[in-house]
Amino acid sequence: MNTPTAPASLSAPATIGMPLVQVDTPALILDLDVFEHNLALMNEAVRGDGARPGKRLRPHAKSHKSADIAKAQIAGGAAGVCCQKVSEAEALVLGGVNDILICNEVVGAVKIARLVALAKRARIAVCADSAANVAALNVAALGAGVRLEVLIELDVGAARCGVMPGAPALALAKAVAASPGLRFAGMHAYHGSAQHLRSIAARRAAITEATEKARATRELILAAGIACDTVTGAGTGSFLFERDGGVYTELQPGSYIFMDADYQLNDWEGFPAFGQSLHILTTVMSTPAPDRVVVDAGLKASSIDSGMPRVAGWPGLEYLKASDEHGVISVATGTVAPALGEKLLLVPGHCDPTVNMHDWFVCVRQGVVKALWPVTARGMMW
């Protein structure tokens, strides 16, 4: 590509060995103890025991976009990771990750050419939800001399992408199986909109319904003489139900490593107690009134799509409003207000798009910076 000079190289807001309180702001802070605890809790939850078969874990890397974190997940037992974009997968392969499911449709000649090229360098699988896309994938795979693994994406209730369960899914599975450049690898059956239903009962009901759609469709496919190795799906909010439903073979939770303010509003009874490992460190940059302080983390440091960030560990402070570079925090009557220059930790409203705004995870253990991990695939949206 005829690429002009790239933007200036990225300086990090911290150095290794620095106390947390000296880290420049805004910065994405990862508490390594809590992060490792979350990893261990998920590994434990998916491992089989006498009463329950184990499930394959393939965490979603769209939450972290980090080769370091992906490799930590794989070292802990994950089979690989999920990505949403070809460029995201490219960045992680470059970072040393060798087994990736792109659980999304890849459409367009340029992207498909990159996809099949990547499939020569690592184990890559992709989803499809239309015969036209299957045909394009097949042509490209044959041209590149790879046999590409393809899963059909099933709409199990999210009403976003996906082929409908039953006969339409069977027809699409047959199209994949009949394509010499492709290998039919199974079904992606993720119910995204179920993850943030607040009650356990509502999430269980949604996933029970999704599981039945996946089960019936798998039976149709098997009855047609097509092997269906993998049924993959699940998120942090629901993965116990997919684990125990008898259909899913692989689980894709992503947010469990970090958690966020939106997930904290869910009811979690019976789930592992994932901790909040990810925060945004921010500085009080103005104290204009007794009932208001302003911090330096606004819309460009924290995504508010799922609500405002929460102030951690300081009851009486509420993050009310974000503008591009400012956050306005109210100070309740009787609350001691933070001073000018004081640093606060914010719980992101939604971890995935917040991480994507940052270039570095500042990794902290017991208040000291231990590592700087780049957000390897930050901005990789192609």
Add this chain to the structure above:
Amino acid sequence: MNTPTAPASLSAPATIGMPLVQVDTPALILDLDVFEHNLALMNEAVRGDGARPGKRLRPHAKSHKSADIAKAQIAGGAAGVCCQKVSEAEALVLGGVNDILICNEVVGAVKIARLVALAKRARIAVCADSAANVAALNVAALGAGVRLEVLIELDVGAARCGVMPGAPALALAKAVAASPGLRFAGMHAYHGSAQHLRSIAARRAAITEATEKARATRELILAAGIACDTVTGAGTGSFLFERDGGVYTELQPGSYIFMDADYQLNDWEGFPAFGQSLHILTTVMSTPAPDRVVVDAGLKASSIDSGMPRVAGWPGLEYLKASDEHGVISVATGTVAPALGEKLLLVPGHCDPTVNMHDWFVCVRQGVVKALWPVTARGMMW
């Protein structure tokens, strides 16, 4: 700094000479004809004529974060640009911009040290809204051997940062003027929350009130024997009122170069007809139902803080819902739906935080890529 390997270098979604329809997606598309028209309209609006004195134009670079665009604005007559962050200003100085007002408070020893270091390389002014911050700026400036220009930020109605008009502002101006490391340069009096009041009458009323606060405060400062060269403020939604109020000497509009879906909801009677120069190019990646298509630009390609993006030029399509990597678009009954793989242009809901998610402006003229401009200060939030 002890900086580990930076993230992978950034490939661009286009090459020069490519037709727009071949640009990979999602991508930020800048229509150069419309952009240049917007530049000319603003230059014309701030220029003096027989009946009206001219105003200094200092466009806000937080909208574009681009050295190329800043230099185009300066070549067209702007005195310099505004920034919100020290790191943003550093990136633009590195890109060749030599006159920057940081219209924000800079708090904390690390940031202030960078600020005074930058003031040795370019003309840099900064805002302050507290005596404690003025004292810290003074110490750092004296230590670095620079005389730093400081404006006091006045709260003229936005209830975010800023000192209150009248006696508190006078006291702060005196503190700046009495600081040997600082030069009191005037007042920053920006009314951010007025910019998106929909009616002309409401915006005019808010700015009239802001102007009167700035006028009375300036008179107090002048009466105390302190020169007050600059009164700076205004945004795209209101700048005609600051221009004509007889108090502001400098105007800071930012969004006029791009425009966005939120600004398009304002009433614009009497204002120059700025065009929509900025779009997000996106691909239809799934056509799962007759009344729904899904595109590849979601929350990580387009900020929804001020509402969803709009589909340009295709009545009957409505962008309903964004998830991390997907946009769900409804297709009204009787509307011809776009096909799988077809590309659509979206009008961003809010241009500033959307630009900050991208690494490149793909600059197009009459359907052909003419330039790739890096988003020079993308992610520069310190």
